[in-house]
Amino acid sequence: MAAGKGTRMHSSMPKVLQQLGDRALVQHVIDTAQVLAARNTVVITGHGAEQVEAALTGQPGLRFVRQMPQLGTGHALQQAAPALPPDGITVVLSGDVPLTKPDTLQALIDATQGERMALLTLKMADPSGYGRIVRQADGSVQAIVEHKDASDEQRRIREIYSGIMAVPTQLLLPWLQRLRNDNAQQEYYLTDVVKFAVADGHTVVAQVLTDPVQVAGVNTPVQLAELERAHQQRLALALMTQGVRLRDPARLDVRGQLTCDRDVEIDVNCVFEGQVHLGEGVRIGPNCVLANVTVQAGAVLQAFTWIEGGETGVSVGPRTTIGPFARLRPGARLGAEVHVGNFVEIKNSTLADGAKANHLAYLGDATVGERVNYGAGSITANYDGANKHRTVIEADVHVGSNCVLVAPVTLGAGGTIAGGSTISKNTEPGALTVARGKQVSIPNWKRPTKRQG
Numbered sequence: 544m545a546a547g548k549g550t551r552m553h554s555s556m557p558k559v560l561q562q563l564g565d566r567a568l569v570q571h572v573i574d575t576a577q578v579l580a581a582r583n584t585v586v587i588t589g590h591g592a593e594q595v596e597a598a599l600t601g602q603p604g605l606r607f608v609r610q611m612p613q614l615g616t617g618h619a620l621q622q623a624a625p626a627l628p629p630d631g632i633t634v635v636l637s638g639d640v641p642l643t644k645p646d647t648l649q650a651l652i653d654a655t656q657g658e659r660m661a662l663l664t665l666k667m668a669d670p671s672g673y674g675r676i677v678r679q680a681d682g683s684v685q686a687i688v689e690h691k692d693a694s695d696e697q698r699r700i701r702e703i704y705s706g707i708m709a710v711p712t713q714l715l716l717p718w719l720q721r722l723r724n725d726n727a728q729q730e731y732y733l734t735d736v737v738k739f740a741v742a743d744g745h746t747v748v749a750q751v752l753t754d755p756v757q758v759a760g761v762n763t764p765v766q767l768a769e770l771e772r773a774h775q776q777r778l779a780l781a782l783m784t785q786g787v788r789l790r791d792p793a794r795l796d797v798r799g800q801l802t803c804d805r806d807v808e809i810d811v812n813c814v815f816e817g818q819v820h821l822g823e824g825v826r827i828g829p830n831c832v833l834a835n836v837t838v839q840a841g842a843v844l845q846a847f848t849w850i851e852g853g854e855t856g857v858s859v860g861p862r863t864t865i866g867p868f869a870r871l872r873p874g875a876r877l878g879a880e881v882h883v884g885n886f887v888e889i890k891n892s893t894l895a896d897g898a899k900a901n902h903l904a905y906l907g908d909a910t911v912g913e914r915v916n917y918g919a920g921s922i923t924a925n926y927d928g929a930n931k932h933r934t935v936i937e938a939d940v941h942v943g944s945n946c947v948l949v950a951p952v953t954l955g956a957g958g959t960i961a962g963g964s965t966i967s968k969n970t971e972p973g974a975l976t977v978a979r980g981k982q983v984s985i986p987n988w989k990r991p992t993k994r995q996g
């Protein structure tokens with residue numbers, strides 16, 4: 544059911560489309576139905592129907608039914624009735640209750656034994672507003688009485704109906720036809736089917752849940768944030784159970800799929816989006832944002848590293864170090880033992896093993912060879928205002944500080960580019976190239992080597 548209004552979100556977006564983790568609220572519910580291998584998933588839309596249907600369209604096994612106007616939960620199910628195969632079991636879920644575990648629902652389905660109605664219930668310290676579970680002397684359920692229709696005595700009952708039920712469809716269909724709206728809210732209450740079940744001599748069982756998060760709905764931004772934390776807590780727990788060390792599980796946000804090999808450590812306030820894989824022994828410093836990236840074994844990402852892999856992705860090779868304050872954009876491919884330091888931006892570029900760009904630099908559309916040293920303040924001028932061009936920096940080149948490499952250009956292997964040069968023509972391997980006004984190459988020039996001792 545996803546037809547309700549949700550005005551207290553103060554949002555132009557339908558409530559069920561608000562994001563929790565990496566998905567809309569209603570998507571969590573649909574995904575749970577998928578885990579249960581639901582034969583048929585029917586989404587009842589009403590308020591914001593077009594937006595909800597557009598957001599969910601194209602998913603296999605999903606059908607939409609519109610409820611216009613919204614005359615209650617029973618009325619909602621009446622609209623869905625023609626779409627329900629009569630030989631199945633109908634499980635009623637709410638589009639704004641995202642964190643129900645598949646195991647809980649499977650247990651509820653099992654409790655029907657294929658022939659009786661089963662309700663998911665919860666004992667609450669403050670049950671006001673909810674439908675109360677009225678039980679018979681033998682403990683079986685007699686009725687659900689909505690708060691507004693309940694007597695004072697019934698209002699003292701702390702067991703409430705969670706909004707989730709499982710019921711054999713061939714029993715449900717005729718009961719839906721018997722619903723009336725002669726109640727306090729003049730709505731067709733789905734909960735009235737319990738009365739019909741009991742009147743027809745059917746047992747109604749209740750499964751009492753102890754974990755309220757599983758049936759918690761979202762009506763306000765505060766509740767949305769609470770469930771986001773609960774969701775993140777589950778993800779953090781799963782990671783720690785696999786052996787990932789989180790400095791503080793309360794300060795982690797996973798909005799996608801994060802997979803980790805052995806011995807991974809993640810500091811506080813990191814956000815993971817899309818598909819992220821961290822290899823063995825990887826260290827992630829505080830305040831990193833990682834989206835669509837593969838990080839290989841032993842790599843270290845220092846504080847405030849920002850990686851946005853986008854559709855092409857980013858890869859970080861083994862034992863490579865990045866940051867603090869580095870930015871990797873789509874198509875950055877770093878080999879083994881690469882060093883990317885502070886305020887370095889890399890886009891659509893390959894850095895071979897041992898290459899270094901340690902400070903304040905830009906590499907865009909570049910192929911950088913092994914052991915290249917790329918100086919502070921240097922940039923690739925990869926865009927001429929209309930097209931992008933490649934810069935090739937062959938192995939062992941040293942690019943001094945404040946160089947502008949005007950693409951397309953190739954810097955020959957082992958060469959040195961003097962600081963402050965603007966290079967717009969290819970350079971000779973092994974040469975020292977100086978370009979201030981005019982580009983001059985000095986062949987057979989020897990780069991100074993480190994003094995011994």
Ligand code: UD1
Pocket residue numbers: 544545546547548587589610612613614615616617618619636637638639672673674675687689703704705706731732733734760
């Ligand atoms: C309902 C139950 C109540 C239970 C509570 C748990 C009824 C009559 N009452 O209360 O016993 O304790 O849930 O949260 O069922 N919806 C529609 N169409 C409608 C009305 C509602 O699709 O015409 C959907 C809503 O979008 C929501 C769900 O049904 O996803 C529940 O509706 P809501 O108004 O939140 O529940 P209550 O009626 O207050």
Ligand code: CA
Pocket residue numbers: none
């Ligand atoms: Ca209502």
